[in-house]
Amino acid sequence: KAGVTQTPRYLIKTRGQQVTLSCSPISGHRSVSWYQQTPGQGLQFLFEYFSETQRNKGNFPGRFSGRQFSNSRSEMNVSTLELGDSALYLCASSPDPGLPSLQYFGPGTRLLVL
């Protein structure tokens, strides 16, 4: 079974631009969560989607948004990029949000904002 895939793997943007990252969950997984990983703040929860609905959101500004499609694939968008948005963005999927032991992470998208 293929794992969680994230595209692109690497991305360079400039301040003020916007970016869209994509996540394809493991087949059969309907819950997708996004995380930001930086050296300064560590791993932080961004938001979680299940059945195309955002169920929970972390403490991030409104510039960070996401959505989930009917095939469970998910995208996250960051508008008006800031230097501090440079990070590894991780996506994780699980069959159900109530089954954290079955959550698997993708390899991440590394975003560099110049």
Place this chain on the structure above:
Amino acid sequence: QQQVKQSPQSLIVQKGGISIINCAYENTAFDYFPWYQQFPGKGPALLIAIRPDVSEKKEGRFTISFNKSAKQFSLHIMDSQPGDSATYFCAASMRIGGSYIPTFGRGTSLIVHP
């Protein structure tokens, strides 16, 4: 406010030794405590997890010890191997609306010398 404090930040152990990483949390609403292992260029992978009604859980060379009254938990890696060299994250998860939302520690970089 750092809700999950992890120590040490880095750890060097000889092959065959015991690696011990500690975490402390503040919010008693947390009810699921996973540990993750992350290799460079990869996403975190769930290693082992425990719930607060259990004081210890062992899976192979990995053991979690949990002290509910002290709000502390630790990961013990027995017979540490060079292949265990990675970054380890503890997390404390809270169930919100049927989903488990994690708060992560800052991570411990483990190096096991051959």
